[in-house]
Amino acid sequence: MLFNTNYKEQVISDYRGNPLIEALPSIMSPNEVVERLSIYPPYNPRERELHSHYRIHILNRLFQIFQPLPMNIDLENRISRVIRQGYIYRNPFGRELSKGFREDYKRMHSTCGYINNGYNTSACGFTLIGISGLGKTTALNHILDIYPQIISHSEYQGVPLAAYQVVWMKLECPFDGSIKGLLFDFFSQIDRLLGTNYYEKMTKTRATTDVMLTAMNQVIRSCSLGLLVIDEIQHLSTAKSGGSKRMLNFFVNLVNKVGVAVVMVGTPRSAGVLQSEFRQARRGIGIGGDMICDRLEKGKVWDLLINAIWHYQWTKEKTPLTKELNDAMYDETQGIPDLVTKLYAIVQAKAISSGKEQITTKLIRKVAKENLRLVQPMIKALRSGNLREIAKYEDISIGNVDFSDILNKTKQNIDMNYMLEKVQKNKEKENQSNKIVVKEENNKSKRPKAKKEPINPHDIRYIVNEAKKDSKSPYEALKESGDIITYDKDIFSGVIA
Ligand SMILES: Nc1ncnc2c1ncn2[C@@H]1O[C@H](COP(=O)(O)OP(=O)(O)O)[C@@H](O)[C@H]1O
Ligand SMILES: [Mg+2]
Numbered sequence: 001m002l003f004n005t006n007y008k009e010q011v012i013s014d015y016r017g018n019p020l021i022e023a024l025p026s027i028m029s030p031n032e033v034v035e036r037l038s039i040y041p042p043y044n045p046r047e048r049e050l051h052s053h054y055r056i057h058i059l060n061r062l063f064q065i066f067q068p069l070p071m072n073i074d075l076e077n078r079i080s081r082v083i084r085q086g087y088i089y090r091n092p093f094g095r096e097l098s099k100g101f102r103e104d105y106k107r108m109h110s111t112c113g114y115i116n117n118g119y120n121t122s123a124c125g126f127t128l129i130g131i132s133g134l135g136k137t138t139a140l141n142h143i144l145d146i147y148p149q150i151i152s153h154s155e156y157q158g159v160p161l162a163a164y165q166v167v168w169m170k171l172e173c174p175f176d177g178s179i180k181g182l183l184f185d186f187f188s189q190i191d192r193l194l195g196t197n198y199y200e201k202m203t204k205t206r207a208t209t210d211v212m213l214t215a216m217n218q219v220i221r222s223c224s225l226g227l228l229v230i231d232e233i234q235h236l237s238t239a240k241s242g243g244s245k246r247m248l249n250f251f252v253n254l255v256n257k258v259g260v261a262v263v264m265v266g267t268p269r270s271a272g273v274l275q276s277e278f279r280q281a282r283r284g285i286g287i288g289g290d291m292i293c294d295r296l297e298k299g300k301v302w303d304l305l306i307n308a309i310w311h312y313q314w315t316k317e318k319t320p321l322t323k324e325l326n327d328a329m330y331d332e333t334q335g336i337p338d339l340v341t342k343l344y345a346i347v348q349a350k351a352i353s354s355g356k357e358q359i360t361t362k363l364i365r366k367v368a369k370e371n372l373r374l375v376q377p378m379i380k381a382l383r384s385g386n387l388r389e390i391a392k393y394e395d396i397s398i399g400n401v402d403f404s405d406i407l408n409k410t411k412q413n414i415d416m417n418y419m420l421e422k423v424q425k426n427k428e429k430e431n432q433s434n435k436i437v438v439k440e441e442n443n444k445s446k447r448p449k450a451k452k453e454p455i456n457p458h459d460i461r462y463i464v465n466e467a468k469k470d471s472k473s474p475y476e477a478l479k480e481s482g483d484i485i486t487y488d489k490d491i492f493s494g495v496i497a
Helices: 030-037 045-049 052-064 070-088 096-108 136-144 179-194 198-204 209-222 233-238 243-258 268-281 300-310 323-333 337-354 361-371 373-384 387-393 403-446 460-469 474-481
Strands: 126-129 150-156 159-166 168-172 227-231 261-266 289-292
Touching: 030 070, 030 136, 045 052, 052 337, 070 126, 070 136, 070 227, 070 261, 070 289, 126 268, 136 168, 136 227, 136 261, 159 179, 168 179, 179 198, 179 209, 179 243, 198 209, 209 243, 227 243, 233 243, 233 261, 233 268, 243 261, 261 268, 300 323, 300 337, 323 337, 323 361, 323 373, 337 361, 337 403, 361 373, 373 387, 460 474
Parallel strands: 126 261, 126 289, 168 227, 227 261
Antiparallel strands: 150 159
């Protein structure tokens, strides 16, 4: 949350004297946008020397890369404009705001639904349409990150102003098109931001969709929501009959009556939903329109992306990006960023795990064939350029290519190999040390005999041995040495005698 709001002087006169606009970060130039949006994670060429099982982990860093593309700069520009345009008519010091609240109140207590009294804002919404994997969601997330999500006002130009401003909120249409799911998502996010308990209230009172929509409208007004982004709008088409129409009408009303900028994001399938319901309802809005997101054309923009990604290479051998490799990457991904990062990551994983440690065109083709099987029909259609064919597949979700699964399997394989290798090495070491013990033991048997004790002339063994040399009997020798005495010299001799 942003406290101690710093109100910035505005270059554009329409934006002056409006705390909701002056509290936003300054408008950026395209250069600043590129600077701000790009994400190049750290890369150290020495990481190539690490053991393969470490490098497989590092490959995940590829998915952090964000290379701003011209379409992202365009998107940032549109968002920056619609947020501010919406706030023009919602200046807390202006009269329009309280008028809106009064209308809402009347609507809540009437049975005739929305009243159109001709109050219109200059705000607008737009739709962002493009096949899956072009980076719509990622780009939006990075762009929204530029803005603080919530700003706390306390005083503006000496006048007390105790208010929270929620700059943006992003909702995702549930997979089953459930409108209640979408509304619950909204309330739980608001609760998280403002510390309220709307979610609990809504569930406890079993609020109807209508009640929730009215409450949502009130909350959006009172927290000065600037931008509402609804992602995966194509799921609305699966909503129960009439559901999508009702929801779209609600969004159009938000744009027209409340002044919130609404951005709807979806695949070409959603264009159908929007065309029939939204466009018609949106007619009086004025500016806005659709932003069609397309795959990257082969050329400068593609080169920008592939060069940014290619830099991140963790194979032992460095493979520069040749024209042949570049062509193969484009041909197999048809300029869809999501596929580019996934293909490159799997190619590297295979090169590392196989021990070949080199990226080749052959490997790229092989991986694409084996691991991007699910999207092959779409790639084929895109390659052919046949619009009818493309339309058939344009909603294929690239998320279906389970990269993490592939990587996990490779990781497990490598970990397993590593473990086996380690166990083997340990075994070898053990064997070696065992051999040393054996050697020692063998040596023991051959060990030179311990040095002879110094000769003791009184030792009977010595006396006997010496006697043998002189061919004397041991008895004689021992008798001579005095170790055997005759009985007459016996200590008992005196007694016997
Ligand atoms: N500009 C980009 N630079 C690098 N990678 C990108 C870029 N755009 C998309 N990607 C890759 O594509 C993936 C999927 O993008 P996503 O935003 O989910 O697409 P969409 O919402 O259009 O289906 C991202 O996680 C990222 O790895
Ligand atoms: Mg998306």
